[in-house]
Amino acid sequence: MVGDILVNTLMNTGVYAMLAVGFSLMFGVARLINLAHTAFYMLAGYSIFFFITRMGLPWLASVLLSILIVVVVAVVVATCASTVTITTAAAPKIPPMI
Numbered sequence: 311m312v313g314d315i316l317v318n319t320l321m322n323t324g325v326y327a328m329l330a331v332g333f334s335l336m337f338g339v340a341r342l343i344n345l346a347h348t349a350f351y352m353l354a355g356y357s358i359f360f361f362i363t364r365m366g367l368p369w370l371a372s373v374l375l376s377i378l379i380v381v382v383v384a385v386v387v388a389t390c391a392s393t394v395t396i397t398t399a400a401a402p403k404i405p406p407m408i
Contacts, residue, residue: 354380
């Protein structure tokens with residue numbers, strides 16, 4: 311039981327650390343407030359849950375289908391956001407937010 315708690319804690323800590331590093335790098339390097347990667351992580355989690363519980367797909371098929379869906383959504387969001395960021399680049403004092 312203690313081993314399970316330790317493994318779950320380490321896995322959650324690793325996921326939160328990856329999300330925090332991604333946010334920190336985007337703001338530090340690109341000066342862009344990007345909250346989209348955490349939203350994509352949430353979309354992937356919900357879609358995996360949906361495909362497993364509601365659709366009855368196996369775990370691996372659910373993960374692969376979820377990756378495909380999140381990539382498509384991310385490309386659409388990045389395309390829309392890049393046009394907005396390019397058009398609002400005239401105001402450099404306020405960092406753009408995605």
